[in-house]
Amino acid sequence: MCDQTFMAITFGPCDNCSTTSPLMNIYIKNEPTNYCSFCVEMMACQGLLKGETLASLKNESESLKKKLEEERAKLHDVELHQVAEKIEVVSALSIKTRRVLKGHGNKVLCMDWCKDKRRLVSSSQDGKVIVWDGFTLNKEHAVPMPCTWVMACAYAPSGCAIACGGLDNKCSVYPLSLDKNENLAAKKKSVAMHTNYLSGCTFTNSDMQILTSSGDGTCALWDVESGQLLQSFHGHTADVLSLDLAPSETGNTFVSGGCDKKANVWDMRSGQNVQSFETHESDINCVKYYPSGDAFASASDDATCRLYDLRADREVAVYQKDSIIFGVSSLDFSLSGRLLFGGYNDYTINIWDVLKGNRVSMLFGHENRVSTVKVSPDGTSVCSASWDNTLRIWA
Amino acid sequence: MTINTLAKGVWHREQMSCFRKMEKVIVAMQDPDMGMKMRNQRLLITVIPHAMTGRDIIEWLIQKYIMSEEEAVHLGGLLVRYGYIYPLKEPRSLLLRLDESAYRFQTPYFWISTRWPASELDYAIYLAKKNIRKQGELMEYEKVSDESYELCSSDSAEIFRASKQRRKSDRIVLECQEQAYWLINRPPVGSLYSLYTLLCRLLYHLIFKRALGRNRVKSSICLESFVKHSEQYQNHDPIMQGCLPSNPWISDDTSHWTMNTDKVATPTRLRVERWSFSFMELLKDSMGKKEFMTYLEKEFSAENLCFWQACEDLRHGESSRIIEKVEEVYKQFLAPGAARWVNIDSKTMDKTLEGIRHPHRFVMDDAQMHIYFLMKKDSYPRYLKSDLYKNMLAKAIVPQETKKSVFPFMRRQRHSSPSPAQAVTQATEEDGQAKKAEQAGTNSAATS
Numbered sequence: 001m002c003d004q005t006f007m008a009i010t011f012g013p014c015d016n017c018s019t020t021s022p023l024m025n026i027y028i029k030n031e032p033t034n035y036c037s038f039c040v041e042m043m044a045c046q047g048l049l050k051g052e053t054l055a056s057l058k059n060e061s062e063s064l065k066k067k068l069e070e071e072r073a074k075l076h077d078v079e080l081h082q083v084a085e086k087i088e089v090v091s092a093l094s095i096k097t098r099r100v101l102k103g104h105g106n107k108v109l110c111m112d113w114c115k116d117k118r119r120l121v122s123s124s125q126d127g128k129v130i131v132w133d134g135f136t137l138n139k140e141h142a143v144p145m146p147c148t149w150v151m152a153c154a155y156a157p158s159g160c161a162i163a164c165g166g167l168d169n170k171c172s173v174y175p176l177s178l179d180k181n182e183n184l185a186a187k188k189k190s191v192a193m194h195t196n197y198l199s200g201c202t203f204t205n206s207d208m209q210i211l212t213s214s215g216d217g218t219c220a221l222w223d224v225e226s227g228q229l230l231q232s233f234h235g236h237t238a239d240v241l242s243l244d245l246a247p248s249e250t251g252n253t254f255v256s257g258g259c260d261k262k263a264n265v266w267d268m269r270s271g272q273n274v275q276s277f278e279t280h281e282s283d284i285n286c287v288k289y290y291p292s293g294d295a296f297a298s299a300s301d302d303a304t305c306r307l308y309d310l311r312a313d314r315e316v317a318v319y320q321k322d323s324i325i326f327g328v329s330s331l332d333f334s335l336s337g338r339l340l341f342g343g344y345n346d347y348t349i350n351i352w353d354v355l356k357g358n359r360v361s362m363l364f365g366h367e368n369r370v371s372t373v374k375v376s377p378d379g380t381s382v383c384s385a386s387w388d389n390t391l392r393i394w395a
Numbered sequence: 396m397t398i399n400t401l402a403k404g405v406w407h408r409e410q411m412s413c414f415r416k417m418e419k420v421i422v423a424m425q426d427p428d429m430g431m432k433m434r435n436q437r438l439l440i441t442v443i444p445h446a447m448t449g450r451d452i453i454e455w456l457i458q459k460y461i462m463s464e465e466e467a468v469h470l471g472g473l474l475v476r477y478g479y480i481y482p483l484k485e486p487r488s489l490l491l492r493l494d495e496s497a498y499r500f501q502t503p504y505f506w507i508s509t510r511w512p513a514s515e516l517d518y519a520i521y522l523a524k525k526n527i528r529k530q531g532e533l534m535e536y537e538k539v540s541d542e543s544y545e546l547c548s549s550d551s552a553e554i555f556r557a558s559k560q561r562r563k564s565d566r567i568v569l570e571c572q573e574q575a576y577w578l579i580n581r582p583p584v585g586s587l588y589s590l591y592t593l594l595c596r597l598l599y600h601l602i603f604k605r606a607l608g609r610n611r612v613k614s615s616i617c618l619e620s621f622v623k624h625s626e627q628y629q630n631h632d633p634i635m636q637g638c639l640p641s642n643p644w645i646s647d648d649t650s651h652w653t654m655n656t657d658k659v660a661t662p663t664r665l666r667v668e669r670w671s672f673s674f675m676e677l678l679k680d681s682m683g684k685k686e687f688m689t690y691l692e693k694e695f696s697a698e699n700l701c702f703w704q705a706c707e708d709l710r711h712g713e714s715s716r717i718i719e720k721v722e723e724v725y726k727q728f729l730a731p732g733a734a735r736w737v738n739i740d741s742k743t744m745d746k747t748l749e750g751i752r753h754p755h756r757f758v759m760d761d762a763q764m765h766i767y768f769l770m771k772k773d774s775y776p777r778y779l780k781s782d783l784y785k786n787m788l789a790k791a792i793v794p795q796e797t798k799k800s801v802f803p804f805m806r807r808q809r810h811s812s813p814s815p816a817q818a819v820t821q822a823t824e825e826d827g828q829a830k831k832a833e834q835a836g837t838n839s840a841a842t843s
Binding site: 061064065067068071072075076077078079080083084086087090091093095098099114115116117118119133135136137138140158159160175176177178204205206208209223224225226228230247248249250269274275276290291292294295309311312313314316334335336337338339354355375378379380381382393395 | 603604605606607609611612613614615616617618619620621622624625626627628629631632633634635638642643644645649651652655674675707711712713714715756757760764767809810811812814815816
């Protein structure tokens, strides 16, 4: 189980005994309360004395789970590929490598596009974070990080800063300066602090807030300026490997996927787990929303990508093939949401027809695992980062 | 895949492929021809067969895998830590010692991959047996919940009686094997484990109950919306349909981007069409938002959009400026007699005013939602039918598709663009200076 530290998130007077101490945020009879650790333990002992055993708790959970599956199945009247029969097949795609970005000294672990549609930031195992103009192949900034394995990086919406982190358990924000002589590393601002490695980070709708996911099993929302923790999200029982913000009108939710095979949807305001999906057979490496925000796809070590509909509250498609054995590390939708690009550990990128469920094309070129796949903001190209030390832009 | 450190005494999850690889090494070590030379070890007065010393293990590893001593010590240490080899003399310590202390291979029955996960009940049985044998001398870490202990006391007595039948050397070996196994696999200590499961149960039940009570939509309706979305956006998807005049990444021509910037004089047709797909699309495009604002000003309801924008600013802005922003919003939009008073229903207004007394980031959410849906249901559809929009659509340009050049191997010059970071620093300077810098930027790009 994760570190005990993840359970205590606030400090203050206990709701039960009024002593000031680190508090655990738990739900009693659907009401959120804050108890100090002593009161929680007292409550736990009482809970067990009422004749409950570990076995009975497990049975109860199993039966609830079964009941939920039955409810979900009731409204499932048609399959996605049946609905998609009437639409045309995707015409043959002629996608080639248009740019190869060389310059990293070791595996490239993550990348992110800038809103200007041509710049991107990438991070690598050698501890360097590079900002490129993808179009001209110019390296505009290079930031050396104090740790190796920089597993997450993100570009700020304004294009004026980047965020990155990894084994240092932190997420740091670097404002991008144009003065060539300026040392970017000196301007670093540490924002997020986790108790285990940082697996993913993204700016929310502005430069002022960052959402992070970590190997300690939690996600968290931070205020960049003060470094303050605004909200934390507990519910995963293993490392959280990926997260994605919902493109919705109200902009309040995000989805996270982790090593506990679960994909959870969270409400950013309250910190509550709103929906949960568990159909994968192995770790979920990446989650991405469908462009309309009504569904999301997940990529897993079990070599499948799955599509989950949020309104129907169930899995609606599985993208798999017997000949695909290796896990998927990353995925992204094309602009219309018709195509799904998946980066696989067998060095290829498979392109799936989201609606009909078949594989449309394969992209070869990388000489090692593909770690990240992202479509550019205007949908004109796809960028893939790989363990062969390069990034490729395909169009 | 993940890199994670294992917390002391507790497993996070299976790592089956690693175990299978370790087992391959172990099996190779026990190979009758190429494996390790084993001998009988004396343990006080009992002779234990098929044992080896730490030094033997290291030497075999060095020879077989052609590795350095440091690496062999490391690998050997891992084999001991995960229980594939256990020490005879001091079972409590899972270290590989390079002296004459004896080691033995763990029986496959006790391998982690075959015995995962270890239950508390099994552990209790083991401890009870040991208790009977050692007459109450259990180690400090060997604890288990009281009820598990009671459940198994009868079982363990039976097992103990049966084991007395075996030969002493076998018994010692079995005891060492079991002890080594449990040293690695013991479940988390009593009260903390039940505390954790109780909390998990509370969370799980809450999630399940909420999920059971959720309103679900029929699959046919949901899936139909995906088809509709894909059809609507198909022409806008450059990877599927190409883009006009050409995809910059393919042709090296950035016209597509220059034609779609925020401040372009005449937008493209596709862009204006997209504003009609949803209210969110209109607001996402800064030009669309500006057009909509112009329309609202004509209708004298521009304060709605301004209020919405101010609330967005509040929600996504710095924590330090929340109080200041809430006050501004109140003064401008909500106070009685305010300059740009917005029309919200009384219930929402009361709730918001109450909330303003203790301002926080989300205090305007209800009011903002109300105004957003008001614009979406009322102003937005009328804007789409208005002359303003129709004229914009009519004068929007449809770029000519660039014909593929006759000599495709002649690559165009790739021009750089001013960095977004540059745009911010220039905005703080005076206009004249900014224009000069911009010109210099494009000049240098042309020569690159």
